[in-house]
Amino acid sequence: MRILKRLFKWLLTLSLIGVFTGAATFAGVYYYFSPELPDVETLRDVQFQTPLRIYSADDKLIAEFGEKKRRPLTFEAIPDPFIKALQAAEDARFFDHFGIDIKGLSRAAFQLASTGSIQSGGSTITMQVAKNFFLTREQTFKRKFIEILLALQIEQELSKQEIMELYVNQIYLGHRAYGIQAAANTYYGQDIDSLTLAQLAMIAGLPKAPSAFNPITNPERALERRDWILGRMLTLGYIDQQAHDEAVATPVTARYHRSDIELDAPYIAEMVRQQLFAVYGEALYTDGYRVWTTVDSDMQAEAIQALRRGLLDYTEDHGYRGAEASIELDTLNAEDQLNALRQHTAYAGLEPALVLAVDAEGADLLRTDGRHDRLPWEGIKWARPFRSVYWNGPAPKRPADVLSPGDVIRVMRDDKDQLRLTRMPDVQGALVALDPHDGAIRSLVGGFSFYHNKFNRATQAYRQPGSSFKPFLYTAALENGFTPASIINDAPIVFHDVSLEDSWRPENANGTFNGPTRLREALYRSRNLVSIRLMRALGIEQARAFMLKFGFDPDQVPANLSLSLGSAGATPLQVARGYAALANGGFLVDPYLISRIENDQGEVLLAANPLRACEECPEATTVAEAEPETSPNTPDTSRDENAGDNVLLNNLLPPEQLEAATPTAAPRIISRRNAFLIYDIMRDVINRGTGTRARVLKRSDLAGKTGTTNEQKDVWFSGFNQDLVATTWVGYDQPSPLGRGEYGGSRTLPIWMDFMEDALIDMPDNRPSAPQGVVRVRIDPASGKRAYSGQTNAIYEYFRSEDVPRERARSPEQQLEAPATEAIFGY
Incomplete structure (x- = not known):
């Protein structure tokens, strides 16, 4: 008994010495490393590097x-089965x-001391947080001690x-991918809360080695890791046998999903990225900004398809230009x-x-995915050989007239889901x-x-x-005393200029001349000679x-006829901006693309307060009249040399200023009455003119209005109602040159129609009504x-009330009694 008491006292003394020694050692280690320990309080305010996301309206x-x-997720948003899977794994x-x-830790320390490397884990989740946020990944005693000390501090400062x-x-x-x-x-x-138990266990297995246990690049090892975690969950009582067996029986379903892009609008995305980068710099890609644009997703999708269909129609109309490349199949x-084929990238479904x-x-x-496919003659026979933009070769009679083995071509699915060259x-x-x-x-497409x-x-x-461009000239004429019924002579004209080798003899597109022509008719029939005379009447500088x-760039607008x-x-x-003023009653609005910008916490940093076409709103003040207030959230556009032309950051205000702001009227550039008159004239472009x-x-x-330049190098159509301009x-x-038969009315108008048919589907017909001071009168x-x-061929025309013609046309009988020469504008 005496020996046992002595032995007990000896062991107790050794234990106390060990405890005190361990405590002293720990205290010494703490005080030695404490100057190197970062402040764990910063974890409360940690900002995860989160990408910029751009959304439609x-x-x-x-x-x-x-x-x-x-x-990033809050703790409450983390599925409990995932937490259990992560505990089982880590x-x-x-x-x-x-x-x-x-x-x-004891096991890991022994392995490190005996082998020079750690063979198994010893880190808790808290220690991994310390390592991920504060430390390097080197495996040394020093780093491990600091990791332990930080973990203890983190547990004191933060909740589990x-x-x-x-x-x-x-x-x-x-x-x-960072974060679950x-x-x-x-x-x-899918989002994490939509995943199955097997999928959650798969993700829980990734932190240990994201490459080795990756279900895409290494599905076999990933499956082993997943099933081990499921077994641990069963052993720990986190799941029952049935849930375990069902999850283990589930095959690997992981595959690479790009960011869940829901709307194809890359030109818009790049516009936002470029101009916000000029303001926020590199922080744009890491600080979790979320940007909402004004884009309507349905309109954007239809705009892309309408433009692509139109450009592909042009391509087919002008013949097949041959294979994109050729591959020597025999060699x-x-x-x-297949590898040679994969050097060619698919674009826009081609x-x-x-x-x-x-x-x-x-x-x-x-095909590039290794499949073999069949291109039928029906999808080939359109391909008349391209000779020039003005003519094509003969129609092919057999596939061999178009294709040869080794050709690299492009194919697409047509409306009948058939393969087409x-x-x-x-x-x-x-x-x-x-x-x-x-x-x-609402939509913007910058190319095919x-x-x-x-x-x-x-x-x-x-x-x-x-x-x-003519509607802007005709609007200038209306603002300067002309009416829709003013007569201008559509007749040949020659301009002599000693600086030119030859005289300028402008013509109408069809080479004909109509003589005295009403202003309305001249616009909807797009008579060039009337436009020239109209500009001479106004004066070049005034027009x-x-x-x-x-809103056009003065450097791009020449001062000549x-x-x-x-x-x-x-x-x-x-x-489009210019046409918006014709559509909205005469106000020059500023195009803008960003409706609001939020931070990663969902707080609004900036929101749009655009100028509006508004009769009742107070007029916009000029920069000289009022200096805008500034705010910490107001973007600094001084870094952007083109900030004055920025269509994205216009009228963005921080919330505190937006709440106090009132709707502001865009500047009026056309009187309301003349805006109605030009709108009504341009309706006739569609009712009876070039559209x-x-x-x-x-x-x-x-x-x-249609538009076609010399030699058909550019073709346009711009159209609108009171709710949408395109x-x-x-x-x-x-x-x-685009080639024979290529005009605004034949090439761009169909694209515009294709787009507007769907874009306006939910918009009721909305014709403007004549404002006060505009009257409708029967004219000759x-x-x-x-x-x-009693004139039977009389037509109705709108006039400003003060411009109603006072003189009546003479009847045929009166003309026989006293013939007279009508006065016309013959400038």
């Missing part, structure tokens, strides 16, 4: 920019320990829920043929294919649609395919608008100054004077 994701895909006693697991939230949002899980929500989106295309095996064989019924194809268009185009009430951009060519023709291409009111025929340079967006194809839309509120343009990037169509009593 109806919450469809347009784009995501940033190296790290991440969508730290079963997470909610019980104080930050470190003594048993696991806060620690878990930090962990699941920070961890890297492969394929640029991004991983769920990347591997399964390559099947694998090399997929590359390799012709393997050609027979009387069609062609056998190899096609080709990337050489021609380009643009379409932009605005809300004329405030300038909101952004991924093939990123040049944005809707905003960057300055092209001659041709006759689509030019008025046209500049519509050619301006009357549309020789200015303008982008489709600028033309009559659009009558198939069966609406009475549509107005517009401009379309088609041409080659390097200006050259030949002279523009008031109709004589």
Whole structure:
């Protein structure tokens, strides 16, 4: 007994010495490393690197920019089965320990001391948070001690829920996915709360080794890891046998999902990215900004399809230009043929294919996914050989007239879901649609395919608008005393200039002359000689100054008579902006694309307060009249040399200023009465002029104007009602003739109609009514004077009340009694 007592005292003394020694050692280690310990309090304010996300007005994701895909979650949003799976995989006693697991650490320390490396884990989730946020990944005693100390501090400062939230949002899980929500989106295309138990266990297995246990690149090892975790969950009592067995029996369903882009609008996304980067810099890609645009997803989708259909129609109309490339089939095996084909990228649904064989019924194809397919003669026979933009070769009689083995071609699915031969268009185009009430951009397409060519023709291409520029001239005439019934002579005219080698003899598009012509008729029939005489009557400088009111770049608007025929340079967006003033009653609105910007917490940083077409609103103040207030949230556009032309950041205000702001009227540039008159005249472009194809839309509120430049290098159509303005343009990037029969009314008007048919489907017919001071009077169509009593061919015309013709036309009998020469504007 005496020996046992001594032994007990000796062991107790050793234990106390060990405890005190351990405590002293720990204290020494703490004080030694404490100067190097970061402040764990910063974890409360941690900001995860979260990408920029851009949305449509109806919450469809347009784009995501940033190296790290991440969508942070709160603890409450984390599914409980995932927490259990993560505990089973990483730290079963997470909610019980104080930050470190003594048993696991002892095992890891022994392995490190005996082998020089750690063979098994010892880190708790808390320790991993310390490592991920504060430390490097080197495996040394020093780093491990600091990790332990930080874990103890973290447990003192943060709750278990806060620690878990930090962990699941920070961890890297492969394929640029950071955090469990991004991983769920990347591997399964769903949010984390929609995943099955098997899928949750798969993601829970990734933190240990995102590459080794990746279900896409290494599905076998990923499956082993998943099933081990499910077994641990069963052992720990987290799930029952039935749930375990069902999950283990589930096959690997992971595949790579790109960001869940819901709306194809890359030109718009790039506009937002470029101009916000000029304001926010690199923080744009990491600080979790979310941007809502004014884009309507349905209109945007239809705009893309309408423009692509129109450009493909042009491509087919002008013949097949041949294969994109050729591959020597005899020199390559099947694998090399496929690899050669994969050097060609699919664009806008036009997929590359390799012709393997050609027979009387069609062609056998190899597709980039390795499948073999069949292109029937029905999808080939359109392909008359291209000779020039003015003519095609003879129609093919058999597939071999068009295709040869080894050709790399492009194919698409037609309306009947049949395979059809096609080709990337050489021609380009643009379409932009605005809300004329405030300038909101509802849709914008800058070319056939952004991924093939990123040049944005809707905003960057300055092209001659041709006759689509004439409404601005005619509006200037109305503002300067002309009426829709004014008579101008449509007759030949010659201009002599000693600086030119030859005289200028402008003509109408069809080469004919109509003589005395009413202003209304001259516009809807697009008579060039009337436009020239009209500009001479107004004076070049006066007419030019008025046209500049519509927002065009003065450097692109020449001060000569050619301006009357549309020789200015303008982008489709600028033309649409000008037409918006014709549609909204005479107000010049500013196009804008961003409706609001939020931070990663959902707090609104900036929101749009656009100028509006508004009779009752107070007028906008000029910069000289009032300096805008500033706010910490107000973007600094001083970094952007083109901030003055910024159509994205216009009228964005922080919330505190937006609440106090009142709707502000855009500047009025046309009187309300003349805005109504030009609108009504332009309705006749569709009712009886160069845009009559659009009558198939069966609406009475549509107005517009075609435009075609010399040699058909640019063709346009711009049209509108009171709720939507849309401009379309088609041409080659390097200006050259489009070919025979290519006019605004034949090429761009169908694109516009294709778009507007769906864009206006939910908008009721909305013709403007004549404002006070505008009256409707019967006139003689030949002279523009008031109709004589009983005149059978009289027509109705609108006038400002003070401009109603006082003189009546003479009847045939009166003309016989006293013939007289009618006065016309013959400038």
